[in-house]
Amino acid sequence: MPGPPSLHAAAAMALTVAMFIAFARGTIKPEIISLVTIAIIALGLYFYPLAGTAPTSGLELAFAGFGHPALITICALMIMGRGLVVTGALEPATLFLSRIWKINAKFGMLVSLMLAMGMSMMINDTPVLVLLLPVFVQLAERGAMPASQTLIPLNAAVLIGGMATTIGTSTNLLVVSIAEDLGMEPMRVFDFTHIVALAALVAIPYLWLVMPRLLPDNGVAAMRTHRRFAATLRIDNDNELIGLSPRDLADRLPEGFAFEGSQDRPISANARLPVSGTHRALDEVMRMFKARVAPAWVVERIRTAASRQGADVVVVEMAVTADSRLVGLTIPTSGVAGQYGVAVLGVHQLQKGENTGRHEYSELTLRVGDVLLVMGSLVEIEEFANTERLLLLKGAQEVPRRSKAVLAAAIMLGAVLSASIGLWPIAVSALGGAIAMFVTGCVKFDRVGRALSAKVIVLVAASIAIGRIILESGAAEWLGLLLSAGLQHLPAAAVLACVMLFVTLLTNFASNAAAATVGTPIAMNIAVTLGLPLEPLVLAVLFGCNLCYATPIAYQTNMLIMEEGQYTFADYLRTGVPLVLLMATTLSILLVFFYGM
Template identity: 60%
Template sequence: MIDPPSLHAIAAMVLTGAMFYAFAAGKLKVEIICLLMLSIIALGLYWFPLPGQAPSDGLKLAFEGFGHYALITICALMILGRGLVVTGALEPVVQQLTRVWRFNQRLGLLVTLMLAMLMSMFVNDTPVLVLLLPILVTLATRGGMPASRTLIPVNSAVLIGGMATTIGTSTNLLVVSLATDLGMPAMSVFYFTPLVVAAAAVALPFMWLVMPKLLPDNSPEAGHSPRHFRAMLRLGTTSPAIGKTLESALGASVEGIDIVSAPERPLQAFDRLVISASHEAIEDVMRLLGATTAPLVLLERLKARSSASEEDLAVVELSVARDSTLIGRWIASSGIALTHDVAVIAVHHARSDNTDISSSAVEPPLAVGDIILATGTLTDLSRLAREEGLLMLDGYKEVPRTAKAPLALAIMAGAVVSASLGLLPIAISALGGAILMFVTGCVRFNRVGRALSANVIVLVAASIAVGRVILESGAAAWLGQLMALGLIHLPAGAVLAAVMVFVTVLTNFASNTTAAAVGTPIAFSLAQALSVPVEPLVLAVLFGCNLCYATPVAYQTNMMIMSAGDYRFGDYTRTGLPLVLIMIVTLSGLLTLRYGLY
C-alpha cells in the first residue's frame, strides 16, 4: 500500500494531464499552451511554494528551461542542419537517389529507407523529410511508385534514424539532459546507436515489403479521385458566360466540380465564383467561363516579368511546412502577390480530421500540410518557397549548390566527431559549429529565424519545467510506486516493454517532448522502487518517445506527408501499430540482453 500523493503532486499531475489534453485537442497553438503552463507553474509556486522553498524559487523553476543547456544544444543543432540544407550540401546524395529510383523502384525504396535512417541520425527529422518529400512526389507523377505507398514508410525510417543518436531529435537530447541532471552519467552521441540499428534491421523488411502493400494507391491512375483545390474564379468583361446561368455555361463537359458559392442569377462581368475541383478541372472551367483565378492586373504583371526575365511561367504545388510564416493566415491577406510576384490559383486544405474542407462555405486559414497551387517564374516561385517556409512538390525545384557546401559538411562533421569522441561536450561542439556556420556565411544572420523553431523552443522550455515540477512535487515518486505495484512480479524485459508502451501512448496522442519530460523522472522513481538499473529504463523512455508512427498528430512530419499522400487517419494506424509492436518487442529484448536483466 502506498501513501496518497501530496497536494503539490496532485496539482502537478492534473496540470500535466491538462497539458496532454490541450495538445491532443489541438484547439490552441502549441506555443500558447506552453506559455500558459509556464505561467501557471510560476504563479502557482509563487503563491503556494514547495516545502522548504521560497516563492522566488518557483519563478526560477518555471523559466530556467529557456537557459538550459539542452535547449541551447537543440537550437545550435537546428542551425547546423539549416546550413546543410541551404548550401545544398546533401544535394549530390539526393541526385544519386533519384537515379536509383529510375533504375528500379523496389531497390529505390530500399535505398531511400536506409538513406533516410542514416541522414536523420545527424540532421533533424524535418529537414531530412523536406529533402526527400518533393523527390518522391515528383517520381510518383512520372510513373514511379505511388507517393501514398512510399511516404509513410520513408517517414517511419526518418523517425527510426532520429532515434539512433543523442542529437537525432530534440526529444533525445531532452531525455539525456534530464537524466544527466538527475544524476545519471552523460551519454555520448552514439551511446545507444547499436541498439537502434539492430532494431531497425528487424523493422526494415516490414517497412520495405509489407508497409507499401498495407497502404492504398491514391494516384488518379488507380481510380482515386485527384486532390481537390478551392479556387476563386473572376469573370472578365469578355466572358462568354455573361448572361447565362452557371449550369448552362458549364454544361455537362466538366465533371467533379463542387460549387461552393455562385450567384443564383445569370452571370455578369466581375462576378466571382468559388469552386472546389481538381487542378485539371479548374483549368477546364476557366476556359469555358473565360475566367481567371487572380486579378487581371497581377496576371499581366507576371507575363511582363516573364518576358523581361526570359523565363517561362510555371504552375507548381507548394506544401505548407511546419515552420511556414503563412500558417494561420489567409491567402487574400497574406501579401504573397505583392511581395513575391506570384499568383495563387487555388488551395487544397489538408484533412486533419478525415473531413474534406475544400468545399466548405467558410475558407479556413492555412495550416501545416495545406497545398498552394501557384503560378509565376521558377525564380519567383523558388523564392516564395524559401522565404515563406513552403515545399515545392511539383515542378522544378532548384536547391542552391554553392562553394560553401563542403564547408558546411566539414563543420557538421567536426561538431559530431568531437562530441562522439568525447573531446567536447555536445553543447559546446554544437554551439561552436553554429557560430562557424554564421562566421563562414553558410547560414546568414538575417535568416536565423528560418533555422530556429519557436514552437520547439517554447515546448522544450515548458517540458523542462513540467519535468521538474513532476519530480520535485513528489508526483514522479508516487507514480513510480504505483507502476511498481503492477510491474513488480514481471520479468525485467516486460517491465521495459511496459514503460515503452506507456510513453508510446503518450507520445502518439500528445507531445513527445512532454512525454519525455514526464517519463524520465518516473523512470528514476521506478528504478528505485524495483531495484533495477536506471539506465535501461531511461532508454526505454527515450525509445518510446520516438515510436510516434500510429497517428497523424503524433509528430510534425506525420502531418507534413498527410496531404501529399492523401492519407486518412486509418492509414497511419494500420501501418504504425505493427511497426510500434515490432520496435517495442525488439528494443525491450535488446535492452534486457545488453544490461543482463534476466
C-alpha cells in the same frame, strides 16, 4: 502501497494529462496549448511554490525552457540545416538518393531506413537526423515520397538504431552510468546490439510498409502548383552536349523537362534549344549540363548588382495582368532585361496557341494570365512588378549560393563529428556551427526567421517545463513507488514489460533524462527485491527511454521534423503508439529469452 501523491505531484500529473488531451484533440493550435501550459506552471508555482522554494523559483522553472540547451541545440541545428539548403550543399547526396528512389520507391525507402539505423548506432541521433532531414525534404520536392510520409518513419529508424549501443544516445550513457554507480558491472558498447537488431527486424516492415500509409500527404510540396515554362536552353561552345541529340539525352533528363521540336537534330555550339519544364526541372538541367536559360550578360549583371547590394538573387513567378504594358509584346521587344536588370527565364502560357513549344519562348506573344519565371535581386524584381503591373504568385525562392556549398558542408560535418566523438556537447558544437554559418555568409542573419519555427520553440519550452515539474514535484517518484508495489506478484517477463512501459510513459511526457534518472534506481531496486538479474531490468529502462515515438515532445528529433512534415500531435500518436507497443513487446520477449528469465 504508497500513500496519496502530494498536491503538487497530483497537479503536475493532471496538467500533463490535460496538455496531452488538448494536443491529441487538435482543436487548439499547439503553440497556444504550449504557452498556456507554461503560464499555468508559472502562476501556479508563484502562488503555491514547491516546498523549500521561493515564488520566483517557480517562474524560473516555467520559463527555463526558453534558455535550455535542448532548445538552443534545436534552433542552431535548424539554422545549419538552412545553410545546407540555401548553398546547395546537399545536392550530391540528394541526387544519389533520388537515383535509388527512381529505381523503385519502396526500395528507396528501405535503403533510407537501413542507412538511418546504421548511422545512428555510432553517431548521436540528433546529428544523424539533422544530416538526413533536408535531404529527404529535397527528395520529396523532386518527386519522391512526400516528406510528411517519410520523416516520421525516418526519425523512428534513427531512434531504433540509437538504442543499439551504449554510445548511440546520451540517454544510453546516462542509464549505464547510473547503473554502474549503483553497483552493476560496466556494459560494453555492443553488449545488447544483437537484441536491438532482432527487434529492428520486426519493426522495419512496420516502418517501411505500414507507417507511411498512416501519414497524410500534408507537406508543402503536395500543395505546390508545378507550372511548365517554355524556355530557351543556351549551349556554350565548349559544352559536353555538342554533337549529341535530344533523343540521346532522354534517359538523363529529370521528370518535368522536355526538349521541344526535333529530337534527332545534333546539338551544335552556341545553340539555342527550345525546351519546357517546371522551375525545378529547368534548374536541374542547367546544373547537370552546365547550360543557361538566360543570356550570360544578364545573369552576370544580376549577380553583380546583388553582390553590391548585399542581397540574395531570387526567382519568382509573376502573372501578367490586363493593365500590364507587356500584353502583346515578346520578351526581347519588352526590353525588361536592360531596363530593370532582371532575367525572364521562362513563360507559362495560360492559353496555349497551336505553335507553342515549337519555337523559342522569346517569340511568344504575352497575354493576360501568362506567368513569367523571373530572376533578379528583390529590389529590381519589386520595381519590375510595380512598374509593369505584374502580380506576384509565389514567394521569392533564393538561388543557391553554390560558391559556399563546400564551406557549409564542412561546417555541418565539423559540428556533427565533434559532437559524435564527444569533443563538445551537441549544444556547443551546434551553436558554434550556426555562428560559423553566419560569419561565413552561408546563412544571412536577416533570413534566420525562415529557418526557425515559433511553434517548435514554444513546444520545446513547454515540454521542458512539464518534465521539470513532473520530476521536482515528486510525481515521477510517486509513480515509481506505485509501480514497485504493484509488481511483487507478477512473473519476470511481466515485470520487465511493466518497467519498460513505465519508463516509456515517462519519456514520452517528461524527458529522456528524467526517465533515466527516475527509472534506473527503481528498476535496480525491483531487481534486488524480487531476486531478478540486474542487467535485463536496466536494459528495460534503457530501451524504454528510447521508445519515444508517440508524442512530438518526447525527444528533440521529434520536434525537428514537426515543422518540415507539417505534422500534428495526432500524427505522432497514430503512428507512434503501435510502434511503442510492438517494440516494447518484442524487446521484453527477447530480454526474457536471452537472460533465461
